Amino acid sequence: MDRHVLQVIKRFRPLIPNMMKLSLMKRFYDTVEDRRSPVLDEISRRWFETSETQMYRASANFVARVVSEGSTYFLRFNHNTERSIGHIEAELRYIHRLIDRGINANVPVHSLSGNLVESVDTGLGVFHSVMFEEVPGVHIESDDLDTNGFKLWGTALARVHETGEGQEISCVPSWYNHLDSIRSIAQDNPVLLSEVEKIEKILGGYDQTGNYGLIPFDFEMDNIKWVDELPGFMDFDDFCYHWYAADIAFALRDLHGDKMSDFDPVDPHFISFIKGYREIKEITDGELERIPVFIRFHNLYMYSRIQRASEGEVEETDWVINLHSKLRSKNESYLRDMKENPL
Missing domain, CATH: 3.30.200.20 (Phosphorylase Kinase; domain 1)
Known part of the structure; x- marks a missing residue:
């Protein structure tokens, strides 16, 4: 076992x-x-x-x-x-x-x-x-994509956003529900609480019409299979109501290393992704400038998920110790980045 x-x-x-x-x-x-x-x-x-x-x-x-x-x-x-x-x-x-x-x-x-x-x-x-x-096709790592691959990826995400436009579904969380969940974890940590309060104020000022709606939330390459240049999608369980630019930020986590300070708007792969996206949907440069904020939102969300995963007593077998160490290390890196690069 x-x-x-x-x-x-x-x-x-x-x-x-x-x-x-x-x-x-x-x-x-x-x-x-x-x-x-x-x-x-x-x-x-x-x-x-x-x-x-x-x-x-x-x-x-x-x-x-x-x-x-x-x-x-x-x-x-x-x-x-x-x-x-x-x-x-x-x-x-x-x-x-x-x-x-x-x-x-x-x-x-x-x-x-x-x-x-x-x-x-x-x-x-x-x-x-x-x-x-089973979704037919093969997985491709983002590291193996050329600029055309990033363009196809961006086009694929835009099609999903376009298809979900205007759909009202009950029992679906929004960014604000996620923020409430994050806040409950942040109460005893001044660094986290400060970031939560700042991001709530920032997001509260964004318009929730236009490029806002249902997003898959986890549109990374490991949730896509390809048959030639045709994508097939899986893993929609974290879908929610959010801004489409946030979904772009979440999808491209490998590109910016999950750090808002490492986001590069002139990265050729990012530019190709957006070029593909804009073949299907309009998104303004102003909306894309919000990506660092959405990266920080995702950091906070992931921190809260990891904290909850670690709650409760569990027998410390080798694999549990190994995984616990990975999770603790990830959350320490989130906190360090928030302290060094606050919003």
Whole structure:
């Protein structure tokens, strides 16, 4: 089991992803042996009477790879303390809107009972679960993209923004909901609290019409597969209402190293990305000048997610110690950057 968990940890990119509580992750991986778990089998049977189900990764969600009758699917499940069923159902409405308008996104699969979401009561509690068809294509790392690749990436994000325009969905958080969550973590830290107060004032002055609406939030290259120059998308679970320029900032985290001081508006890759974006949607230079603010917003958001992931007691096995160290180091770097480069 530990060997597999270490492989899962190695999948984490240098920029730490959203995380579930480590205590929950540890409890689940105690049931995993050689990528298999009775919990996985129990959940996957809601969709397929027989299948080959193996653990794939864990970060904000648990994800398993499922093969049934020669087809590949991905099972995603969250403990009910981590994600509400209302949020998941809202996400699926968003995905169906994208698909209906021609976006190549991961297609949700109905269970044997005809449901898109199954809540399964296991020995570890209730997990809200969804199954998706595999998105065809290959992953490409952002480091391997040339300027044309960045242009295609920008065009792809603009199409997703354009498709979601005007869509009103209940149970979807906004930037302000995220800020409330961040504020609860920041109360005892003067550096964090100062940044939260400043960013709330700045964002409160931005117009929420025009280039504002539903964003996927996590449109990085590891959530896109490519067939030649045609993209397919997955991982919309953190979608929210925000400014489109913020989504550009979030997508290009690798380019600026997750630091607002390292954002370079004349970087050739950034320029190519925006050129591709503007082939589909207008976005002004003034809106793009807000990107450093949105980078700091993302820093604060990720800090709060990491803090919550680390809450509670958890048995200190080697892989937990390893992951805990990664998370602590990331949050220390966020704090250091906020102190050295305040808004």
